[in-house]
Amino acid sequence: MRVQHNIIIAGVGGQGVVTLGLMISNAAISSGQKAIMSEIHGLAQRGGTVSVDVRIGDYYAPIVPDGDADIIIALEPLEALRSLKRAGPRTVMVMSTEKLPPVSLGINKKQYPDIADICSSIEKQLKLHVINALDLAREAGNYRAVNTVIAGFLLGLGLLDIPREIIENEISRVFSGKGAQANLTAFNLGYKAAEAEGIKEKAIP
Amino acid sequence: MSPYDSILTAKSGDRLFLLGNEAIARGVLEAGVHIATTYPGTPSSEVGDVLFEIAGKAGLKFEFSVNEKVAVESAFAASMSGLMSFVFMKHVGMNVAADAIMSIAYTGTGAPMVIMTADDPSMFSSQNEQDNRIYAQLAHLPLIEPSNPQEAKDFLKIAFHISRDEGLPVIFRTTTRTSHMRSSVVVGEIQERHREEISASPGRYVALPSNSYRYKETLISKMEEISGTNYQDLLVTRMGNPESLHGVIASGEAFNIMMDSLKKLGLDIEVLKLGIINPFPEKIVAEFMQKHPSVIVAEEVDPVIETACRSLAQKYGLSVNITGKLDGVFPMSHELSPGAVENILREILALGRNERASTYQISMEVPARPPVLCPGCPHRGTYFAVKRAVKMLRISDPVYSSDIGCYSLGDYDPFNEATVMLSMGSSIGVASGISAASDRRVIAFIGDSTFFHGGIPGLINAVHNKSRLLLVVMDNDTTAMTGRQPNPGTPVSLAGQYTREVSIEEVVKSTGVDFMKTVDPYDLKQTLTAVMDALRHDGVSVIIAKRECAILRDNRNKKLGVEVKYTVNPEKCTGCMNCVTNFACPAMSISGNRVVIDPNLCDGCSVCTQPYVCPFQAIEMEGDAGAA
Numbered sequence: 001m002r003v004q005h006n007i008i009i010a011g012v013g014g015q016g017v018v019t020l021g022l023m024i025s026n027a028a029i030s031s032g033q034k035a036i037m038s039e040i041h042g043l044a045q046r047g048g049t050v051s052v053d054v055r056i057g058d059y060y061a062p063i064v065p066d067g068d069a070d071i072i073i074a075l076e077p078l079e080a081l082r083s084l085k086r087a088g089p090r091t092v093m094v095m096s097t098e099k100l101p102p103v104s105l106g107i108n109k110k111q112y113p114d115i116a117d118i119c120s121s122i123e124k125q126l127k128l129h130v131i132n133a134l135d136l137a138r139e140a141g142n143y144r145a146v147n148t149v150i151a152g153f154l155l156g157l158g159l160l161d162i163p164r165e166i167i168e169n170e171i172s173r174v175f176s177g178k179g180a181q182a183n184l185t186a187f188n189l190g191y192k193a194a195e196a197e198g199i200k201e202k203a204i205p
Numbered sequence: 206m207s208p209y210d211s212i213l214t215a216k217s218g219d220r221l222f223l224l225g226n227e228a229i230a231r232g233v234l235e236a237g238v239h240i241a242t243t244y245p246g247t248p249s250s251e252v253g254d255v256l257f258e259i260a261g262k263a264g265l266k267f268e269f270s271v272n273e274k275v276a277v278e279s280a281f282a283a284s285m286s287g288l289m290s291f292v293f294m295k296h297v298g299m300n301v302a303a304d305a306i307m308s309i310a311y312t313g314t315g316a317p318m319v320i321m322t323a324d325d326p327s328m329f330s331s332q333n334e335q336d337n338r339i340y341a342q343l344a345h346l347p348l349i350e351p352s353n354p355q356e357a358k359d360f361l362k363i364a365f366h367i368s369r370d371e372g373l374p375v376i377f378r379t380t381t382r383t384s385h386m387r388s389s390v391v392v393g394e395i396q397e398r399h400r401e402e403i404s405a406s407p408g409r410y411v412a413l414p415s416n417s418y419r420y421k422e423t424l425i426s427k428m429e430e431i432s433g434t435n436y437q438d439l440l441v442t443r444m445g446n447p448e449s450l451h452g453v454i455a456s457g458e459a460f461n462i463m464m465d466s467l468k469k470l471g472l473d474i475e476v477l478k479l480g481i482i483n484p485f486p487e488k489i490v491a492e493f494m495q496k497h498p499s500v501i502v503a504e505e506v507d508p509v510i511e512t513a514c515r516s517l518a519q520k521y522g523l524s525v526n527i528t529g530k531l532d533g534v535f536p537m538s539h540e541l542s543p544g545a546v547e548n549i550l551r552e553i554l555a556l557g558r559n560e561r562a563s564t565y566q567i568s569m570e571v572p573a574r575p576p577v578l579c580p581g582c583p584h585r586g587t588y589f590a591v592k593r594a595v596k597m598l599r600i601s602d603p604v605y606s607s608d609i610g611c612y613s614l615g616d617y618d619p620f621n622e623a624t625v626m627l628s629m630g631s632s633i634g635v636a637s638g639i640s641a642a643s644d645r646r647v648i649a650f651i652g653d654s655t656f657f658h659g660g661i662p663g664l665i666n667a668v669h670n671k672s673r674l675l676l677v678v679m680d681n682d683t684t685a686m687t688g689r690q691p692n693p694g695t696p697v698s699l700a701g702q703y704t705r706e707v708s709i710e711e712v713v714k715s716t717g718v719d720f721m722k723t724v725d726p727y728d729l730k731q732t733l734t735a736v737m738d739a740l741r742h743d744g745v746s747v748i749i750a751k752r753e754c755a756i757l758r759d760n761r762n763k764k765l766g767v768e769v770k771y772t773v774n775p776e777k778c779t780g781c782m783n784c785v786t787n788f789a790c791p792a793m794s795i796s797g798n799r800v801v802i803d804p805n806l807c808d809g810c811s812v813c814t815q816p817y818v819c820p821f822q823a824i825e826m827e828g829d830a831g832a833a
Contacts, residue, residue, distance in 0.1 A: 012574070014806075022222075022387075025222060025387065026222060029222060029389060034389070035222075035388070035389075036353075036386060036387065036388040037386070037387040037388070038382065038385060038386055038387070039224070039385045039386075039387065040329055040381075040385065043330055043576035043613075043614065043686070044576035044577050044578075044579070044611075044614065045579055045611065045685065045686065045688075045756060046577075046579045046580075046756070046791075047574075047576075047577040047579060047580075047791040048574065048575070048576040048577060049574045058468075059465055060352075060353070060460070060461035060462070060464040060465050061382075061458065061461035061462045061464075061465050061543060062382060062386040062387070062388075062461075063382070063462075063543060065465075065542075065543035065544050065547070066542070066543075066544050067544070068543075078571055078572060078574065079574075081567055081569070081571045082567075082571050082574075084565050084566075084567050085565055085567065087565045088565075100791075100803075100806075101572075101794035101795075102572055102573065102574035102575075102577070102791075103577055103618075103619075103785075103789040103790070103791055104572050104573045104574065104575065104618065105572050105794060105795065106782070106784075106785030106786065106789060106793060106794055106795055106800075107618045107619045107785065107786050107789055109782050109785070109786065109795065110572070110795070111794075111795050111796065111797075112794065113569065113572075117569060118569070121567065121568045121569050124568065125565050125566070126565075143805055
């Protein structure tokens, strides 16, 4: 049986949300599956909420219906919380801990909420995998490679039905030269982080 | 190599993973279009981004026009000169262009011409969600509506065929979802371009009453001709069980959502997909409604297809039961949501409620993340200074007349500098109207591209009518909000060719304003002083706040390897929070009782180091902190 993936990627403009969506979609297509993707470009050029939906399988509409997501990838904890309203009973969430405080916090003299509180709020409702992708991206030599770390993490967790070589080829294709090496390292660090977590999720039927 | 190169170099039969708008750009090449024109506007902008990039290599003439009306006129001129032309814009741009379009419908075209409108149901980045299919009815022009990138490309070529056959411009309507959906597209052959011989009798393109009187009849008969031709075979599809009790008629993204919902619910119902909305495919729809006693119509946003179906049912005396928006089942506002469509189908087919619907609650307060000016955005300095000037001059109850562009984000906290905002260029017209209607001080904001687009007539009007207003032109050297396209104030036009900049200063001066000063919005003191001076003037005063878009500079610095960052010295930061509450740069946030700057976000503009933002000089260039 072919795995059908409804993936929502939530983050903040400038985090590489669209690039991650492209990476997953292109790799799915290269591995012989169908994929469609929806990009919503909001008002702000940077710093606004961005969400990309990827649907792998036989679909017409590019948006994942509320409650139907298999995976929600949140590149930012507040966006993880915000995307919770689109989750459903089979949703697994993967969250990167990189905090991007919205200006609304500072204006109201408030601090960013505690990551532990955010996690427990999410975990009450669904399966959550947390990764410090920013640290791993820095370790790989490029703090912008957070999205590639996440791609590795997803594969390491067994959440994506895409062969590892295919996604690595995709990374080499998208990022040229030095960028490719840092991103491949980032991917590998993400993959290992999943192994270290000692959880091997079965691909969702 | 540009990422868009493959759109040009792909061979017939190749498969590309394309955004709807990218597929349209490929369709432009495959159709053999000579000249393409546009004014950028989301969700249509990427078509222009691709064409701008590849036009030179593709041998296509491409123009960022000053506004949509000029873009249409320019494309029409190509058509009457025998060159196939394509003009594209966002839905509200069609309002600007409508005057010209209505006349072109009457005069007809020369070489084929297609007008694309990218509608924005749910208003992801627009001031309204008008359904431009109704323009086609108003103008009596053919309208084609694709559902996905493949169709967007293929239907565009059919649109050019219709235009060629009928001598009419064809309207091509996408929505945000089709324009911004990405999927696999099989590309076709790129057509050779050639100039066509157009033999036009004298007066052919002159829309004088005596001519138009005749042209109207020709237009109607051409549209009747299309109703009878076989375009419907190319643009209308029937699928699913022809014997089902219920039938679905749908177009665009509503068709996609319907297909997924039917599959999810395991329903085998016949679906009639309409790719041509005007002229309405009357025969096939009437036949479909005869076959199915219950017909569900799904479309976005207005009940255009549904109204036509109801009128057909009346015309042919059909006893079909039609479900749509007019009977209150589908919503009259916003795009359709898959969940809502599923529930409507469940209701009609008595399938019971959807138990899987999300019941997920967020147990903690999630701080809002409204759209925000970028780190280093020059508009932040302008808004900061204007707000302060108004406060220092004790102007109570000012009217901020805002306009369309990045600077409309000045409406959000902490600036709140938008009392009114309507449409492209409206800020100045509204401001001069306010000055006539009340004694309130009025400050209008407009960007460089919007000033050229539709602001100039408002300024002339204000001077002519002796208004009392301050106009702040926020000139960042680009059309920023749609992705940084050039405009007449930019020294670049087609694909990097240098052109003459039109000087905003000279334009403003020539109107005879009472006061004008150009400032650098990164210099808060200079900007504040100038705004206060301007506000002390009666009559029309203009401040030009000139500083390039931060993203343009960031991109250049990235290429050059230049990296400047600022950091908060925790010993000097008193925690007064003036910066985060009044300046609100996204790179700054509160940690403990101090402010921190995220080095990944800081763009090095240094504006926050000025005493108006940090009275304690706690913000220092990174690397300098230790030495200080």
